[in-house]
Amino acid sequence: MNPPEFEYVAPKTVQEAVDLLKVRGEWAKVLAGGQSLIPLLKLRLASPALLVDIGKVPGLDYLAESDGHLRMGAMVRVADLNRSALLKKKYPAIHDASGVIADPLVRNLGTVGGNISHGDPANDLPAVMLASEGEMAATGSGGNRVIKAEDFFTDTFTTALAHDEILTEVRVPVPLPRSGGAYLKVEQKVGDFASAGVAVQLSVDRASMCTKVGIGLTAVGPTAVKAKKAEEAMLGKQVTDRVAVAEAAALAADAATPTSDIRGTAEYKKRLVRLLVARGLKRASERAGGKE
């Protein structure tokens, strides 16, 4: 429970950080909030020779709407998401998730960028990004690029980021009028990782017909899962259409490939997904209608 020796550098710019990662190769690792990385170091499951702390880089902690997107700097703390009135009102799925990630201590340090870059299928924000058409902006030695959430989570603890790339911004489109979202998580005890979690983001027209549906699943696969067939099944359907909702919930469960573990059997987790997708669609549509 004590890490081996490592070097620590706190660069002042993203470019400096990227250069260090490039020069030191696989032996260097980005440190953000440290809430996933430090435990790995203490258990000696990771032993990088160099930690590049991006916490001292100014200007990575903005949280604002501009140019049609909600933009979250990579170093925004999860607790800040939870405190934001803007998120509570217009981005309820992100707001919901930010209140159920770990516990207040972890949320005070853990960052948006870290939660997503860690590539942990049990982390809560990845599913929200999959449901919300999220995009990740990264800077690497080859320059800047934007990666869609769908293309970002490639495997367990593995993302599309190159070794010398730093995630600088996480963003989602500003929702259309009559949009709503929700994140529902079932865990054992407050602060635990999910037994299963479901993110829903949708938009409806005046007749309550779904014009846009995003569904993401937490902790039921090697990565966070985008339940595409379930999304399609709801498109053009009334949010109150029970048959359509049940169909979407079943399709989402089909997309889940959970394993049995201390949180429950695979079968149980699939059933949870069905329950939570149905509930999530309901809550998101209520919010789209202006409730809460």
Place this chain on the structure above:
Amino acid sequence: MAVEIDSEDPERFFVRGKGRYVDDIKLEGMLHLHVVRSPYARARVISVSGGITGNELRASMEAVGEDAGGEENTSVSFPVLATETVNYVGQPVAAVLGDDRYEAEDRADEVDVQYEPLTPVMDPERSLESGPIHRQMKDNLVAESVLGKDFKANAPIELEDTLRMARMSPNPLEPRGLVAAYDGSMLTVYASTQSVFSWREGLAGSLGMPEDKIRVVQMDTGGAFGSKGGIYPEYVVAAHAAMKTKRPVKWIENRYEHLMTTDQGRGVRAKMKVYAERNGKVKGLKADLLIDAGAYPVGGGGWVASWISSQLIGPYYIPKAYATSRAVLTNKVNLGPYRGAGRPEAAFFMERMMDKVADETGLDQAEVRMRNTTTKGWTTPLGRKTPPSKPFFNEALRAFKYSSRKKKEKLGLSLFVLVPASSGGESAKVAVKGGRVKVWMGGNSHGQGHGLFAKMLASKELGVPENLIDFQHTDTSALSSGVGSWGSRTAMLGGGAVVEASRKLKAAAKKKLGKRYSKARLLEGEYEAEAFFKPKDFLNSLGANMASARITKVGMGTIDEVVSYYDVGTPLTPYMVESQIEGGTAQGLGEVMYEQVLYSEDGQLLTPSIADAGLIHSTEMPKVVAMTGTHRSSLKHGAKGLGESPTIGVPPAATRALEVALGRRFSYLPIEQEKLWAVELPKE
């Protein structure tokens, strides 16, 4: 009577960072010990090189390789450092030293161990048909007990169930640890412990040293729950290293090590069968218990078999009973005591059956219990002396307001006997010097605030105000003998010893001062008195719990409130009584809904962090109402046992409340999350 919170809060001292724990000790030249452990649940050790090894220990000491537990009924010893086989994940194989913990942990790389993995025995149900884990034994049976007489029953109601309680890790806030220092003749051990005397005995036995060359001093101890009573391999290695290097050596367990290598409790399966009349009266009980003893026959496995089954009848009058019980080896860390240590198992099994009788007969759960209580004390067919339970249960139901609350709430009840570890007695010493009084007890606080009642009792006996009394940590050099703090015993026995020692001291002072005796003169002199107190009477007491369950907004069953009514005799420090009940309620509820130790089929630990192990948080805590029935015991200060009551009484009451709320029977603890849903989950 509801327990009042008195204004003196002894733990303020700790929360202000003023405590002094083992890990706070910094000695000149101190080394840190890191233990290299087996990654396999079962393997042959082909070679070990580097670091301190079992062969080195064996060469340098008389009795190393002997068991570190010292229990009877062993044909295999528990090695300090394994040399031939390893039998659970985390078993110590070698040790390394460093100037700090980081360096010590780095040095683990210098140790090379070659293993040949073997197939582990993980399921106790299959242990007896598997080949023996230890080649010195003919099978994996550690202990077998048969109590009562088999009988043929002829009852209108026969009910059977298989019940199970998972293995649990004690998980005190402060894990295990020690500092060992050697001056060339005397070995001094600073310990986080429940018993300095059992540590001294264990170290002397393992190291082959006379007890008078070993001094064990207790530091502030941050919880134990059974895990710090006996000696462990790491303590022997640290002592050896201190003597070898002539430098102080510190070893502090980390949480991962605690979950892997500190003895675990529970882990029992019971097949229960009760024979009852239509009126709910239980006429007979048959039980068969299977206990997961872990890897070595030195742990709790030896005594737990008969200890649990002897308590199965609990507070009821059941004229016929027959209980068989076996403890079997598996490739897991040894079985050990965990708060309650056998008592919760017995109560859970019996109480689950009482509820089954209620469901079968359609009688109220309180009524069924009441019909099976007794008005006279008696000795059960399984050999336990039991106090009359009817009057107490009546009191408890009134205190709970059960009959009115049951109309609106989903309630569960439990009724149980607390059998404290009162045999063996306990010591205390009282000394007057320099105008102040010092008090020691042989078994000491490890978080319960025993010092409060010790001071209060000495103050009462000597007539000296408490602010002139200092409570001392236990130290083998301060007392001539002592036992330890566990089994709900210390208020009764340690307290009784303080009363006796105080009286002795006062008598000596009176004898010396004659007519001149006064409190002021007493404090001017120098006196010392030690007493060993061994009660003659049996000190079993009764307890009851009520739990109330509700369905959350999400749609799952949860516990809303837990009420306790325990006969603690005269509560010595009411605030501490309440704290004991709160903490124990948290553990009892954890056991029902979250806590367990789980292994994979190949013996790897699936619950390697405190979060995985399921410890309850404040967010899961229900309302706790602590009430005490105060029926003085026969002791001079009137105390009865308490510490283990909540882990005995809460699990069956909370399980029942959930069962009532959800309409589904629960036979295994912890209850899986899947089974806690009140709404039907969609199915394929």
